[in-house]
Structures are given as structure tokens and as C-alpha cells.
Amino acid sequence: MPANFQRRPWLLAVAVAATLGLGACSGFTERTRGALAAVTPYKVEVVQGNFVSKEQVAALKPGMSRQQVREILGTSLLNDVFHANRWDYVFTIRRQGVDPQERRLTVFFNGEIMDRFQGDEMPSEEEFVATLDTRKKSGKVPALEASEDELKKYAPKDDEKKADASKGSSSASLPPLPAAYPPLEAAR
Numbered sequence: 676m677p678a679n680f681q682r683r684p685w686l687l688a689v690a691v692a693a694t695l696g697l698g699a700c701s702g703f704t705e706r707t708r709g710a711l712a713a714v715t716p717y718k719v720e721v722v723q724g725n726f727v728s729k730e731q732v733a734a735l736k737p738g739m740s741r742q743q744v745r746e747i748l749g750t751s752l753l754n755d756v757f758h759a760n761r762w763d764y765v766f767t768i769r770r771q772g773v774d775p776q777e778r779r780l781t782v783f784f785n786g787e788i789m790d791r792f793q794g795d796e797m798p799s800e801e802e803f804v805a806t807l808d809t810r811k812k813s814g815k816v817p818a819l820e821a822s823e824d825e826l827k828k829y830a831p832k833d834d835e836k837k838a839d840a841s842k843g844s845s846s847a848s849l850p851p852l853p854a855a856y857p858p859l860e861a862a863r
Contacts, residue, residue, distance in 0.1 A: 717771070724752045724766040727780050729799045732792070735782070739789045744782055751782070760784040764794070776806070 727748055734747050744762070751762035764780040780794030798806070 718769075720771070721767070721769040723768075725749050725764050726766050726803065727764050727778065727794075727797055728803065729797045732780065732794075732797050735789065735792055737789055737791060741784060741787055741789070744789050748780075748782070760786075760790075773806075 725748065731747055735744065739747075748764055752765050753763040755761060755763070760783060762782045762784070764782070765777070766779075767775065767777045769775045778795045778797060780792060780797070782792045783790045
């Protein structure tokens, strides 16, 4: 045994514990590697640009002014100084667990008048909102109508009807409403 371990027996204990600890760590990482692979960090939802719906595209007509187009679609994301007669509307969304979406629409002008537009097929607002909802759908929607038999289960019994009739109406037991209410604020 080396001289260091003979003079300091605790040093031997520390060396043995460190060796055993390193061996345990390698076994620990192999066992938990699969579990840790299932855990993913939170990824921030990134939304960029202008969402343009199918309804907005349907409202565009050749011959509209730049202001009318801006009122329908909003301000374009890209205004190119080299192509002043072209507005590009680009929309991207990246979300965790969902494929990234990207849509483009380009509006072309001849002077101050819209000449034409071209771009991707746009979803309706309803379709787009449906793609944003990532909650799991429950299977069956319960029936919202009750049959006559189901309503009879909750109808007041004959004894309750007689008791209500002897009391009069249920509103008779309530105090009468005041003729006027006090002001909400104190008079000045």
C-alpha cells in the first residue's frame, strides 16, 4: 500500500467512494437516458407577419387603390425599395408539436391602382383557428335535448304542486321591490 494511504486512512475511503460513485453514475445515465429523451425543453411559439384569410383575398378586386388594399390586408410585411409596385404579405408560425406553416401573398400595383395578386391558397379564419387548437378532442358530444321521459323524472311531484298552490305563488313569499332605489353616489 502506498505511504499516503498508510498515513491517511480516510484518503483510501475517499478514493474507493469516488471509484464506486463513478461506476454508479455510468449505470444511472444508461438507465435514465431513455426517460430523459422523452423530456423536451419548451419551445417558444413564433408568429411572424400578417395572417391573410381566404375572406380577405376574396375582397380584393383589381382597380382598388393602395389605401383600400391596406384597409383589407393591413400593412405589408415587406416593402422592397427596388420593387415599389409590389407588396409581399408573408405569414409564418412555428409551434411545438406542429409542422411549421408559411403562407405568402403578393399584391402588384400599376401606379396607385392594384393590378393583380398571387400567392398560396389561404385558409378561412375558421380553418386557421382550428389549426391553432392543440387540445385533444373528446370523442362524443353529449345530446343536448331531453326526451319526454327524461323530463318527467324531474317534474315536481303532486305533493309539491299542492304545497305550492296552498302557499300561492313562490313570488308571494318574497318581499316587494322598492318603488325607488337610493342614488349610487352621494349628492354634492
